[in-house]
Amino acid sequence: MEKKDTRSEIVRIGTGIIYRQGYNATGIDTILKEAGVPKGSFYHYFKSKEEFGLAVIDHFAEGFEQRLATFLRDEEVTPVNRIRNFLESGLARVSQNACTRGCLIGNLGQEMADQNERFRERLSRIFAMWRQHIADCLAEAQQAGELAGDLDADLVAGVLLSGWEGAILQTKVTKSPQPMRDFLEVMFSTTLRRQ
Amino acid sequence: MEKKDTRSEIVRIGTGIIYRQGYNATGIDTILKEAGVPKGSFYHYFKSKEEFGLAVIDHFAEGFEQRLATFLRDEEVTPVNRIRNFLESGLARVSQNACTRGCLIGNLGQEMADQNERFRERLSRIFAMWRQHIADCLAEAQQAGELAGDLDADLVAGVLLSGWEGAILQTKVTKSPQPMRDFLEVMFSTTLRRQ
DNA sequence: CCAATATTAGACCGGTCGTCTAGTATTTAG
DNA sequence: CTAAATACTAGACGACCGGTCTAATATTGG
Missing domain, CATH: 1.10.10.60 (Homeodomain-like)
Incomplete structure (x- = not known):
């Protein structure tokens, strides 16, 4: 073809x-x-640059979705550590790019959310999917006793996602991977610690 | 003049x-x-649009700096609650704007960090200042016994800042203030809780 | 071979930044 | 007070680049 x-x-x-x-x-x-x-x-x-942009978003989201699923379904690792591995792989990627680029979905969200409703909707849906994947994994962690059962998995998943996006932004702006490392350390030693 | x-x-x-x-x-x-x-x-x-852009950044940062200082030096409130008040005032602002705009410094950071080194540097310095203000306030909280002394105030300040920026982004993309509320709740009930 | 479709070529319009020449106001100096 | 220097305004202009469109060309299938 x-x-x-x-x-x-x-x-x-x-x-x-x-x-x-x-x-x-x-x-x-x-x-x-x-x-x-x-x-x-x-x-x-x-049909237009807009249509093309949406295709780019879909293309990226598809690839990302697969990567996320691969990590979060890794039965060889405990649920919380699956999330940790995923985030650390992201950190490694950003470092390789000299702390540039960040996350395409986050970038476009920042740039386009107020500018184009179709973009905003699509990006929002993608974030919601990611969040759901993380929440499922956290719930699994709770069932396995790896995480306190009184945490709201969905809530924490959202904070994990938004916090991570923010850390990526800081990394871009400061040109140092430290903000991403710091986020990992604080998150896994306070919110996500076994308690 | x-x-x-x-x-x-x-x-x-x-x-x-x-x-x-x-x-x-x-x-x-x-x-x-x-x-x-x-x-x-x-x-x-x-001299150029670039010069003008830098002037805009400075103008915004100046105003923001004052607002931040006013909140964080409010002696009528405990240090941790000063931070909380500040973040909640930001949440109120974003809500008033129908969850649009977000944070100018964060927006420009996302848009310009990889595109213009002068912008990147200036934005990075501004973030560093904000972070320092927050860290000072957290250290004060520790001295007052409001916060565990074994926390690294500077580290937590950075995570608070980046996490907040991320929450603002999510709010913009989802057009709901919930991500910002969620971040507040998780932060103050886990990382920043009296322990 | 012809008709329908897939693809290419480049003209086109509108908007961008930054410059430039002229002109007007304001300040300074003797 | 006048004259010269400076600060500011006015908006046309050029060069360029963006997305879009129409017309021409290639390709395919019947």
């Missing part, structure tokens, strides 16, 4: 560039040039 | 617009039109 190939190539390349530069700062020409696709083709595959 | 008046009017109006729309999405014409200042004046007062 030529069609799908070119289309997903544009999405793949575009995801990387938008990850680095943001949505508004990224021109279509830039993406097409890097993808080696002529400009005229773009509007054959996408 | 006519000079200062026009200049600070441009900055004042510009701060509001950039707060709402972000830096890249805001054109100079838009600001000048709303301020009722002709375009020719802009480049008399600012």
